[in-house]
Amino acid sequence: MTIANHPLPEAAFTELAEGGGSPAAMRRLGEAQRSKHMMLLHAIAEAATGSETGPVAFRAGYEQLARIQETAPGAAAWLLGLPHLGGWLHDTLIHLDQGTAADFGHFACLVAAAAIRAGLAVDLDVPVRDGRVRLPGLGSLLVTSERSWIRLGNDGERVTAGDEFAVEARWLAPDDGAGAPDEGTVAGWSGTPAIRATADGLTWTVLLEVDDPYLDRYTLPMRTAMSAGEVTDWRERVRSAWQIVAGRHRWAAEPMAEVISVIVPLTPQSDTDLVSATTPAAYGAIATSWPPDAVTLAETLVHEFQHVKLCGLLDMVPLACSGDQRVYAPWRQDPRPAGGLLQGIYAHLGIVRFWQAQQHAETDPDGLLRAQVLFARWRPALGQTVQTLLETGSLTPAGVRFAERLGARGQHLMSVPVPAEAARIAAEVALDHRLTWQLRHVATDAADVAALADACRRGESRPGEARTWVQEDVRKVDSGLRSRLLNLRYLEPGRYRTLCADGVLPVSAADRLLLERSSEAALQAYRTRIADSADPQPDAWIGLALALSQLPPSPSQQALVTRLVQLFEVHTRLASRTDPLDLASWFT
Amino acid sequence: MTSQEKDIETVIPDLRDIPVDRLAELGSSALAHSIALYRERLRENGIPLSSFQARI
Numbered sequence: 001m002t003i004a005n006h007p008l009p010e011a012a013f014t015e016l017a018e019g020g021g022s023p024a025a026m027r028r029l030g031e032a033q034r035s036k037h038m039m040l041l042h043a044i045a046e047a048a049t050g051s052e053t054g055p056v057a058f059r060a061g062y063e064q065l066a067r068i069q070e071t072a073p074g075a076a077a078w079l080l081g082l083p084h085l086g087g088w089l090h091d092t093l094i095h096l097d098q099g100t101a102a103d104f105g106h107f108a109c110l111v112a113a114a115a116i117r118a119g120l121a122v123d124l125d126v127p128v129r130d131g132r133v134r135l136p137g138l139g140s141l142l143v144t145s146e147r148s149w150i151r152l153g154n155d156g157e158r159v160t161a162g163d164e165f166a167v168e169a170r171w172l173a174p175d176d177g178a179g180a181p182d183e184g185t186v187a188g189w190s191g192t193p194a195i196r197a198t199a200d201g202l203t204w205t206v207l208l209e210v211d212d213p214y215l216d217r218y219t220l221p222m223r224t225a226m227s228a229g230e231v232t233d234w235r236e237r238v239r240s241a242w243q244i245v246a247g248r249h250r251w252a253a254e255p256m257a258e259v260i261s262v263i264v265p266l267t268p269q270s271d272t273d274l275v276s277a278t279t280p281a282a283y284g285a286i287a288t289s290w291p292p293d294a295v296t297l298a299e300t301l302v303h304e305f306q307h308v309k310l311c312g313l314l315d316m317v318p319l320a321c322s323g324d325q326r327v328y329a330p331w332r333q334d335p336r337p338a339g340g341l342l343q344g345i346y347a348h349l350g351i352v353r354f355w356q357a358q359q360h361a362e363t364d365p366d367g368l369l370r371a372q373v374l375f376a377r378w379r380p381a382l383g384q385t386v387q388t389l390l391e392t393g394s395l396t397p398a399g400v401r402f403a404e405r406l407g408a409r410g411q412h413l414m415s416v417p418v419p420a421e422a423a424r425i426a427a428e429v430a431l432d433h434r435l436t437w438q439l440r441h442v443a444t445d446a447a448d449v450a451a452l453a454d455a456c457r458r459g460e461s462r463p464g465e466a467r468t469w470v471q472e473d474v475r476k477v478d479s480g481l482r483s484r485l486l487n488l489r490y491l492e493p494g495r496y497r498t499l500c501a502d503g504v505l506p507v508s509a510a511d512r513l514l515l516e517r518s519s520e521a522a523l524q525a526y527r528t529r530i531a532d533s534a535d536p537q538p539d540a541w542i543g544l545a546l547a548l549s550q551l552p553p554s555p556s557q558q559a560l561v562t563r564l565v566q567l568f569e570v571h572t573r574l575a576s577r578t579d580p581l582d583l584a585s586w587f588t
Numbered sequence: 589m590t591s592q593e594k595d596i597e598t599v600i601p602d603l604r605d606i607p608v609d610r611l612a613e614l615g616s617s618a619l620a621h622s623i624a625l626y627r628e629r630l631r632e633n634g635i636p637l638s639s640f641q642a643r644i
Contacts, residue, residue, distance in 0.1 A: 066609035316598040
């Protein structure tokens with residue numbers, strides 16, 4: 001028997017590179033994921049030997065899956081595409097590679113879930129964890145005895161677990177909130193919350209996974225043990241977001257309904273954090289903390305769905321090589337590797353397209369300003385970061401083609417008009433982010449800085465540039481509050497206005513002047529602070545550059561926004577009350 | 589054949605029509621090679637996580 005690799009038509013690759021994805025392209029990605037899962041299952045099957053209960057249960061499940069493939073291919077395809085299976089496969093492989101105990105038996109639960117869902121006969125020993133038998137994608141059975149394994153059977157109509165549970169198979173389904181028989185519950189059964197959302201003739205059914213340990217794999221823990229009220233809130237928020245996605249962002253909605261089958265709610269570290277994530281180990285799942293409003297969730301879904309598509313493509317076609325080089329990404333605080341930058345660009349292509357359309361849907365002025373600024377903020381970042389990515393030299397030939405297509409799509413979006421006020425705010429927050437990142441992560445050659453300082457002291461012309469390189473956390477920059485306020489102006493204009501009116505903003509006088517756009521006064525305040533301080537003032541240097549950028553273009557402004565790190569280091573080296581604008585003039 | 593009709597070479601073996609209990613018959617084939625490559629990537633890079641954090 002011989003095999004070929006999955007075909008991927010050039011047209012599907014191009015579609016994906018431009019941020020889209022037709023049903024045919026999504027089908028290609030889905031089929032490849034199922035093959036990937038079969039491939040990893042085979043690797044695990046080769047290791048699942050011996051007479052212990054775990055490997056024995058795995059092998060029984062494996063044989064059962066072969067029978068399901070033969071008799072009910074749809075049920076097998078459901079299982080092989082389940083994000084829960086992907087999570088378990090990856091964890092098991094890692095355990096095998098590290099020589100630690102793998103949870104082989106859980107596979108029997110996965111196969112049992114597929115059989116019960118399809119009304120197929122099954123008879124397997126399955127593990128009991130925390131007093132429950134998990135049936136991934138469906139829910140869990142409560143087991144009252146203290147046994148660690150139980151015989152799970154289904155004759156096609158009735159499911160039994162040992163001698164302590166028996167119920168009609170059709171009731172072992174996710175909980176869609178519509179109510180179950182009689183009093184609304186099946187004793188001992190807890191269905192995974194399901195959300196069915198329909199808008200503009202498009203239906204999306206998605207599970208709210210709050211229990212599966214193999215999908216609790218993100219930077220923040222899964223939000224488990226949700227109350228009925230919380231589940232209801234999530235259902236309503238997802239349905240509201242779906243109205244937006246299906247109604248305004250059809251290009252994303254149609255493939256999303258096809259691919260995304262699970263939302264994993266995350267527990268944020270603070271109420272003001274919105275965290276979302278995806279992993280290539282669980283294709284089809286999106287994780288997010290509780291979103292503050294439906295528009296934010298809609299944007300998060302579009303954003304994370306971009307990652308999911310790219311993860312699927314990367315499994316099929318490697319686009320970037322691993323390497324040590326780290327570069328600037330306008331959406332991150334930390335320097336990023338080429339692969340991470342590619343993911344970020346792709347996600348932001350989706351974000352730009354989202355806000356481009358959302359501008360036409362917003363009716364209140366604050367919502368409109370947010371949409372316009374976010375569109376203007378991320379649109380130029382696409383082309384800039386594609387260029388950075390290409391310059392790393394870390395892309396494969398396919399990766400270069402992919403990035404070039406992405407860049408062309410970004411370039412196309414640059415022709416869309418943006419109101420001047422939105423463009424101004426977007427440019428300012430982009431500059432603040434870039435300069436903050438540079439002061440944090442760009443190191444300079446000490447000898448070069450010394451030579452520049454000496455030349456400046458002697459009144460000579462500037463002898464070239466100091467060499468620089470990216471290095472994580474070179475300096476501490478304490479300008480987070482100012483940056484947050486600059487962003488709050490358009491993210492939550494109402495809250496920003498209230499804070500300003502209350503006069504409670506805990507910022508320096510210079511920062512207050514900058515936020516008020518009293519640009520000349522802010523410039524003088526930052527200038528005095530830098531010149532008078534005995535210690536380096538990186539945040540004041542950024543403020544100085546921002547204040548000067550609010551004024552008409554000048555050579556000093558150009559020097560500050562293009563050579564801020566060198567200016568900062570030379571000024572520190574001069575260790576005297578040097579006027580920062582005089583030094584900026586010397587750098588022109 | 590135009591460039592849009594061409595297929596791109598991928599690294600995932602097409603197992604759509606093969607039952608799991610017959611995968612072993614493929615022996616030391618392209619399947620074993622693909623598994624080795626995938627596991628090598630997993631060992632080298634772990635499972636990359638795309639995680640986005642915004643202050644709201």
